[in-house]
Amino acid sequence: MTNGLRDDRDDHNDRDGRDECDGRDDRDGRGDHNSRGGSGGSGGDRGRSDERCGDDEVRLVPRELGKTGPRDWLIRFAFGAGVSALAGVVATVAGPRFGGLFLAFPAILMASLTLVAKEESLRQACNEARGATFGAVGLFGFAAVIAAALAGRWPLWAALTAATAVWAVLSLGCYLLARAFVAGGDEPPAG
Amino acid sequence: MGLEVVQVLLKAAAGGLFVLLFAALAEMIAPKRLAGVFSAAPSVALGGMLVTAWLSGVSDVRQAALGMTVGAVAFVAYCLAGVPLLKRWGVWKGSSAALGVWLAVAVAGYLVVWP
Numbered sequence: 375m376t377n378g379l380r381d382d383r384d385d386h387n388d389r390d391g392r393d394e395c396d397g398r399d400d401r402d403g404r405g406d407h408n409s410r411g412g413s414g415g416s417g418g419d420r421g422r423s424d425e426r427c428g429d430d431e432v433r434l435v436p437r438e439l440g441k442t443g444p445r446d447w448l449i450r451f452a453f454g455a456g457v458s459a460l461a462g463v464v465a466t467v468a469g470p471r472f473g474g475l476f477l478a479f480p481a482i483l484m485a486s487l488t489l490v491a492k493e494e495s496l497r498q499a500c501n502e503a504r505g506a507t508f509g510a511v512g513l514f515g516f517a518a519v520i521a522a523a524l525a526g527r528w529p530l531w532a533a534l535t536a537a538t539a540v541w542a543v544l545s546l547g548c549y550l551l552a553r554a555f556v557a558g559g560d561e562p563p564a565g
Numbered sequence: 566m567g568l569e570v571v572q573v574l575l576k577a578a579a580g581g582l583f584v585l586l587f588a589a590l591a592e593m594i595a596p597k598r599l600a601g602v603f604s605a606a607p608s609v610a611l612g613g614m615l616v617t618a619w620l621s622g623v624s625d626v627r628q629a630a631l632g633m634t635v636g637a638v639a640f641v642a643y644c645l646a647g648v649p650l651l652k653r654w655g656v657w658k659g660s661s662a663a664l665g666v667w668l669a670v671a672v673a674g675y676l677v678v679w680p
Contacts, residue, residue, distance in 0.1 A: 433595045442592055450588045451581040458580025458609050462573035470625040474632025475671045477610040478640045482584060484660045486604045491656035499656060500648050505601020507644035510637060516607045517633035524627040530618050534611065545602045
């Protein structure tokens with residue numbers, strides 16, 4: 375998401391966040407990121423993914439985990455805890471069904487978008503938002519399966535397991551469909 | 566009152582841990598559009614529902630899941646509106662405006678389904 379380490383030359387990332395997303399003055403993806411070696415963490419990862427924008431090959435790279443700084447993990451935990459607490463307070467005040475709305479509150483995505491846009495580019499944030507659409511479709515399936523399974527007297531563990539599987543299948547399935555028929559990779563940089 | 570506070574704190578801790586778990590998965594995945602899927606993972610829901618089931622019972626979990634279906638529709642609207650809004654207004658204004666879309670769709674949907 376972010377790494378907190380920035381090379382001054384990373385200033386090519388837009389400040390007001392407009393130029394790169396629509397392709398104007400987009401200098402991402404031209405190899406600058408990797409040539410300096412000064413940006414570690416996930417920002418470095420995103421720099422590499424910038425470089426290969428338009429490449430829609432799906433990869434799992436476990437070593438990238440070690441490049442994310444403790445500050446990033448702390449921020450993520452804080453956002454997760456904050457949203458969960460908000461959902462908990464709303465459920466306590468207005469009842470569990472209204473509180474359930476906030477189990478699909480997009481605060482974590484919003485935080486991610488702002489951090490990605492700040493540390494990298496708005497174009498990458500747009501890519502993240504497009505991908506989140508597929509995850510959100512999966513969220514609907516997740517909630518519907520839990521509601522149906524618990525109405526059918528399934529045990530909680532089975533309902534949660536089935537719902538998580540449905541989320542994964544729906545969201546990844548939507549992604550793969552989009553990849554096959556539209557454009558599954560990241561939005562390529564202009565120029 | 567004490568139980569409610571404990572419940573909120575436990576939900577916060579559980580939600581934070583699940584967010585870390587899904588974030589770790591997202592960190593390892595490329596391209597970023599696929600990693601973005603994990604920004605809409607059910608991390609907060611899993612944490613919240615486990616604690617709710619433990620302290621309040623399964624019927625509350627089902628009610629929360631029903632409400633979450635409407636919230637998820639609003640989440641889709643957030644994402645669909647978010648990309649053009651980000652392009653038009655930049656990240657802060659764009660994502661804030663998209664949050665307004667989420668709120669409007671969530672509340673309107675809730676009132677339509679459960680008037």
